[in-house]
Amino acid sequence: MELAAVFQHLWAGLLLLASVETWLAVTAGVAAGLVVGALPGLSATMGVALLSPLTFFLPPLVGIPFLVGVYKGADVGGFVPAILIRTPGTNAAAATLLDGYPLAQKGYPNKALQTALTSSVTADCLSDFILLFSAPFLAIVAKSLGVPERFTIIVLALAIVGSFIGVSPFRGLASAFLGLILASVGVDTVTGSQRFLFDTVQLSDGFGILPALIGLFAMSEVMRMAVKVENVGYLEIRERTRRDDYLSWKEFRSLWPTILRATGIGSLLGAAPGIGPSSTAFVSYSVARRASKNPEEFGKGSLEGISASEAGNSAVGGPNLIPLLTLGIPGSLVAAVLYSAFLAQGMQPGPRLFEEQGDLVYGLILSLIGANVIVYFLGKGFMHMAKFVVNVPRHILAPAIAFIAVAGTYSVGNSYFDVGVMLAFGLLGFFMDRYKFPTVPLIIALILGRSLEVSLLQSMVIFRGDLTRFLDSPVCAVSLGLTVFVLWLGLRRLRRRETGGATVGSDTD
Numbered sequence: 001m002e003l004a005a006v007f008q009h010l011w012a013g014l015l016l017l018a019s020v021e022t023w024l025a026v027t028a029g030v031a032a033g034l035v036v037g038a039l040p041g042l043s044a045t046m047g048v049a050l051l052s053p054l055t056f057f058l059p060p061l062v063g064i065p066f067l068v069g070v071y072k073g074a075d076v077g078g079f080v081p082a083i084l085i086r087t088p089g090t091n092a093a094a095a096t097l098l099d100g101y102p103l104a105q106k107g108y109p110n111k112a113l114q115t116a117l118t119s120s121v122t123a124d125c126l127s128d129f130i131l132l133f134s135a136p137f138l139a140i141v142a143k144s145l146g147v148p149e150r151f152t153i154i155v156l157a158l159a160i161v162g163s164f165i166g167v168s169p170f171r172g173l174a175s176a177f178l179g180l181i182l183a184s185v186g187v188d189t190v191t192g193s194q195r196f197l198f199d200t201v202q203l204s205d206g207f208g209i210l211p212a213l214i215g216l217f218a219m220s221e222v223m224r225m226a227v228k229v230e231n232v233g234y235l236e237i238r239e240r241t242r243r244d245d246y247l248s249w250k251e252f253r254s255l256w257p258t259i260l261r262a263t264g265i266g267s268l269l270g271a272a273p274g275i276g277p278s279s280t281a282f283v284s285y286s287v288a289r290r291a292s293k294n295p296e297e298f299g300k301g302s303l304e305g306i307s308a309s310e311a312g313n314s315a316v317g318g319p320n321l322i323p324l325l326t327l328g329i330p331g332s333l334v335a336a337v338l339y340s341a342f343l344a345q346g347m348q349p350g351p352r353l354f355e356e357q358g359d360l361v362y363g364l365i366l367s368l369i370g371a372n373v374i375v376y377f378l379g380k381g382f383m384h385m386a387k388f389v390v391n392v393p394r395h396i397l398a399p400a401i402a403f404i405a406v407a408g409t410y411s412v413g414n415s416y417f418d419v420g421v422m423l424a425f426g427l428l429g430f431f432m433d434r435y436k437f438p439t440v441p442l443i444i445a446l447i448l449g450r451s452l453e454v455s456l457l458q459s460m461v462i463f464r465g466d467l468t469r470f471l472d473s474p475v476c477a478v479s480l481g482l483t484v485f486v487l488w489l490g491l492r493r494l495r496r497r498e499t500g501g502a503t504v505g506s507d508t509d
Contacts, residue, residue: 013362033073044074053408092277095309103301114247123311127318142351151455152479163490176441183449219426266315277313284312
């Protein structure tokens with residue numbers, strides 16, 4: 001795809017966006033996402049997974065932008081309970097409460113919310129531009145890769161998510177291994193042999209990705225809510241809220257270095273598979289504290305702290321889609337849900353996507369940028385009613401989620417078997433969470449398992465069974481070398497954890 005073709009697709013994508021339906025879908029998605037994010041216990045991934053069945057019957061430039069709106073809205077909504085009731089609505093907002101809640105306690109809840117909103121939207125918009133200008137050229141590079149290169153890149157991606165997601169690399173890699181086993185269920189596309197069918201015809205094509213996602217992230221949360229008896233607390237906005245409780249233009253300008261620094265960190269780390277918004281938020285927060293002229297204010301209501309954490313987690317959004325669009329490898333749970341949405345719309349993520357359906361792809365990327373404007377204005381209005389959303393009791397929330405999960409799963413294929421798969425994966429997710437096994441490696445391995453197997457078999461045919469020929473390709477050699485290095489870093493992280501060092505937690509957003 002030449003440069004002229006890139007601009008041609010870009011212009012065509014812009015013309016496709018001249019549709020009222022697209023922007024109504026984005027607006028509806030953002031509104032739904034704000035509510036989902038503000039409800040403690042509900043993640044952005046859960047919201048996108050629950051609502052994705054609604055998009056399968058819509059045009060691509062209506063359905064997928066709706067899901068993008070849900071994700072962006074949930075990202076913003078997540079910091080509302082973090083600031084108001086010290087309970088992050090999403091894991092990505094966990095770093096925001098470190099300074100957001102203390103600032104609200106001092107009588108500046110609106111200033112804290114405005115700082116988080118403007119920082120989040122600014123960083124998200126900048127990261128979307130990074131996606132717009134980098135993805136097409138990376139797709140050209142990815143298109144030149146052969147089957148052996150694809151195999152080693154998938155191995156590297158699984159090594160990254162297995163080694164760095166969760167409390168232990170052993171648990172992460174075990175989760176990825178379980179995902180590969182589940183991916184092998186069905187009829188082998190190469191040999192035609194049946195594997196783990198147990199005389200069940202419905203398993204011939206393997207487990208459905210969407211029922212598995214809804215089960216792991218929605219139904220498992222319902223089960224967790226069922227064993228918790230406490231309700232979410234609620235901070236009354238005190239009458240001592242001060243008159244100057246707003247973010248001034250001067251204060252916003254002073255935050256630009258922090259926002260740009262956090263955007264760079266979030267974009268760089270977000271482009272790597274498995275590095276989600278929670279990790280980038282804490283890394284950005286830590287770097288901002290070291291670079292600040294007033295580090296002693298961090299943890300006591302620092303605007304820099306709020307800005308760094310929100311910009312850091314929001315900057316992941318655009319670059320995190322780069323592996324999905326260019327290589328067909330979902331780098332996060334939200335990307336995994338979008339992967340299933342792309343397939344439902346007849347769009348195969350990967351290097352040929354830009355060449356075969358470039359108009360649609362550019363339209364979708366441009367809709368990401370435009371959605372930030374909607375997020376900003378809807379977010380400002382949402383702040384005034386947020387106090388009513390964050391206090392929804394669990395005994396009302398859990399049945400509502402369960403109903404949507406069952407109805408959404410059944411609507412995809414009108415199959416009760418899919419509902420059973422969803423419930424089974426929900427039970428699996430519940431126990432994985434209880435015993436600290438991350439679900440991110442499992443779901444990514446479940447998606448990539450078949451591609452991994454097919455590319456390995458094809459590589460063996462190409463190399464006539466000689467595994468050493470993988471080293472003849474520079475890309476394969478570098479990928480395998482990085483895989484060994486990543487596994488070594490995982491073991492090193494385990495040793496640090498055993499001696500009391502810090503570790504990277506699980507990213508489930």
